[in-house]
Amino acid sequence: MHVLTDDQVAFYNERGYLRLPGVFSPAEVEFQSLELERLIDEWAQHGVGWRGPWRKAYMSAEDDARTQLAAMHELQNYSEAFMRAVVNDRLTGAVADLIGPNVELHHTTLHAKAPGMGTPFPMHQDHPFYEHEGPAYVDAIVHVDAAAEANGCLQFLEASHTQGPLPHIRGPESSPHLPTDQYRLEDAVSVPADAGDVVFFSYYTVHGSAPNRTDQWRRLVRFGYRDPDNVQTAGQGLGRDGLIVRGQKRKRTA
Numbered sequence: 001m002h003v004l005t006d007d008q009v010a011f012y013n014e015r016g017y018l019r020l021p022g023v024f025s026p027a028e029v030e031f032q033s034l035e036l037e038r039l040i041d042e043w044a045q046h047g048v049g050w051r052g053p054w055r056k057a058y059m060s061a062e063d064d065a066r067t068q069l070a071a072m073h074e075l076q077n078y079s080e081a082f083m084r085a086v087v088n089d090r091l092t093g094a095v096a097d098l099i100g101p102n103v104e105l106h107h108t109t110l111h112a113k114a115p116g117m118g119t120p121f122p123m124h125q126d127h128p129f130y131e132h133e134g135p136a137y138v139d140a141i142v143h144v145d146a147a148a149e150a151n152g153c154l155q156f157l158e159a160s161h162t163q164g165p166l167p168h169i170r171g172p173e174s175s176p177h178l179p180t181d182q183y184r185l186e187d188a189v190s191v192p193a194d195a196g197d198v199v200f201f202s203y204y205t206v207h208g209s210a211p212n213r214t215d216q217w218r219r220l221v222r223f224g225y226r227d228p229d230n231v232q233t234a235g236q237g238l239g240r241d242g243l244i245v246r247g248q249k250r251k252r253t254a
Contacts, residue, residue: 002093003090004020004093004094004098008020012098012200014159015156016156016157016158016161016162016201016202016204016205017156017191017201017202017207018199019198019200020094020198020200021193021196022196023094023142024088024142024198028081028196029144029195031081032082032142032221033144033145033195036110036144039072039078039079040070040072040219043078044070046069048067048119049119049120050119050121051173051174052169052173052174052177053174054122054169054180058122058211059120059211063117063211066117067118067119067211068118068119069112069118070114071110072110073108073109073110073236074107074108075110076105076108085142085223086105086223086243086245087243091140091142091198092225092246093246094140095140095200095246096247098138099136099225099226100136101247102229102244102246102247102249103225103226103227103244103245103247104225104228104242104244104245104249105224106225106242107222107236107237107242108221108223108224109221109222110219110220110221111220112217112218112220113211113217113218113219114217115215116212116213117211119212120208120209121209122175122177122180122185123177123178123180123184123188123207123208124175124177124208125166125168125203125207126203127165127203127204128165128168129176130203131232131233131234131235132203132230132231132232133230134230135202136226136229136230137203137226137230138202138203139200139202139203139222140222140223140225141193141200142220142222142223143194143196143198144195145218145220146193146195149190150212152210152212153192153193154201154207154209154220155185155189155210156191156205156207157188157207158189160204160205160206161204162204164204165204178206185208188207188208225245228242228244228248228250229252
């Protein structure tokens with residue numbers, strides 16, 4: 001049974017992203033929100049967020065000094081709310097419509113932008129953070145809070161996924177990111193979303209986000225899903241088996 005229409009799949013294939021409204025009910029969002037309050041308090045790491053020279057292009061020195069981000073990995077290992085979320089039928093069905101019938105959960109990651117000056121993210125692809133051999137990898141961004149331009153919603157360079165993996169600036173004091181003079185946030189399309197919506201995008205799609213300048217948290221959780229035949233070569237979760245949420249994982253033959 002398909003979750004997405006042919007038009008939605010075509011939109012994703014053409015532009016590299018897709019917003020699917022109302023994946024989670026208000027009751028499910030409330031459960032996730034309450035659990036995130038606890039997880040941020042008990043388990044999350046708090047800091048200034050990604051480092052690197054890109055920060056000078058995104059913020060003044062004064063704003064840079066005030067940025068705050070709460071982050072953690074594998075929320076499903078800490079909370080029933082997110083174990084239920086990663087296997088949600090509508091969510092995993094949509095992923096299957098995008099990458100095929102077999103779907104493996106690779107990871108989950110919280111990015112919570114704090115009130116006042118929540119950390120922005122530079123333009124980048126997610127591929128450098130968990131490199132795989134092929135394109136069959138979808139990031140699903142679960143919105144626990146509504147996201148708009150004021151609090152740093154996702155912004156995408158449309159059709160950038162068609163370029164495949166791009167070389168990123170890397171360094172011991174810098175998270176992977178693209179050159180700020182070539183890949184600009186102001187050229188990207190903003191994708192606002194309500195709490196309970198999910199935004200899907202290819203891990204090749206170039207994206208970023210502006211700071212959260214409101215007086216409320218902006219909390220998103222990324223669920224990374226792959227075709228189990230898409231072999232990982234480097235990065236987060238390398239060598240770790242994932243959870244099969246759709247279909248099967250078959251043993252590779254010689």
